[in-house]
Amino acid sequence: MKETVSSVVIKKEWDIVGARQAGRQLSQELGFGSVDQARIATAISELARNIYLYAKEGEISFEELYDLPKVGLKIVARDKGPGINDLSAVMQDGYSTSGGLGAGLPGVKRLMDEFDLVSDEEGTKVTAIKWARP
């Protein structure tokens, strides 16, 4: 399994665009179709927005996954924010969309193939993976 890592720091709203751009480029190179590229970009947007809105500062990093013949993209969003108290609540449908905040974390989970969420007082780490359709 060969891996390449790159990352984007999220501080300003503008950085969300940078993260999207980096993710899209990687997904294009990995051979994702246009819908999947759009999905990955939307997932990155959500993760980066969460950082920008709730933690103020954090980082999105990307990892290319080669589990041949599968090829995938792993996105890790990390912040040192206040953490999420009720994980089940934020993962529930209708939790964030009803407040008009967008797709929320359940949306990210839907857009991607694998999803993991860890959060405590130290901060939050979201890991999401998308595999390219062969």
Place this chain on the structure above:
Amino acid sequence: MSSLQSDMQDYKDLLSKYLETKDEAILYQAEQFSKQSIQQNISPDEIVNVHYQALKEIYPDLHEQIEGSFKFLIETMISYGLAYQEHQVLREKQIELKSEIGVAANMQNTLLKTSVPKTHAIDIGVKSVPAKEMNGDYHHFIKDEQGNVGVAVADVIGKGIPAAFCMSMIKFAMESFSENQIYPQWILDSLNRVVSRNVEQGMFVTMFYGLYDVYTHQFYYASAGHEPCFILRNETKEFEEIDAKGLLLGVESAVKYEQLNTSIHEGDLIVLLTDGVTECRVDGRFIEQEEVLNIIKEHEHLNSQEIVEHVFKYFERLQDFQLRDDFTLVVMKRNSSLSV
């Protein structure tokens, strides 16, 4: 994925045929395609992509700007796709909740079951139908050791599940009373204490309680802020309103209820009801009480159960088969001594 690919082929064929012929029949097939896609949970962004891919195959040298515009559209549709999927999940949850409420309603029916007493003196008919699944109306019969019949008709202010809980409590309180204490005043005094102690503020219950003495043919009654009830006198064929003073149950714990009584003659008809019957709305207007009473009068010659069924059918039709409020109607008719 293979089904999406074959759908993709279908879509491409349909699209190219349509672009050639502009045939309505193909548009109809497109409609079928969209229905099928919904069944297969294919989201809107996916459909836009199918269209884009099909277009690229039909016109291999598609203008670069057109291609770009589709990428732009797909991007725009992603959130719609998510909202669509979320909607599906919430819909499933709703179905689940509905079935749970159905189970609760069944349980309520079992808990609140009361059987109509059989007695040679009076013929009793009853119809109680909830507007939604849980009934906020309640009726209850008691027959004491001497064969006298007690009847309660009640309405909880507030509907649905809290009302249903409240009704179960009232029923169990009533069942706990001794069979020799079924005078209306005593019952309402006692129930009022139970309700005001156990129900949070803001929930009130109206109740009309009657006791039919099968030996003297006196009808004793008391009311806790309930609708007036009626007696259709056989002699005059006129309705007589019966009502007694009393606060709603649960407002104040120390209330004394007024008890009145009236003689019931052969062929007289006692009518107890809830405001779902007298206040049922049709096209923005309330149905006049008289209208209810007229229907009862029209069918007065039938037996009590047939009368209540007729009245219910009439109102159900009037309200386009969608009850706005819980409906409860009890009719008690004194049999003529000849027919016994």
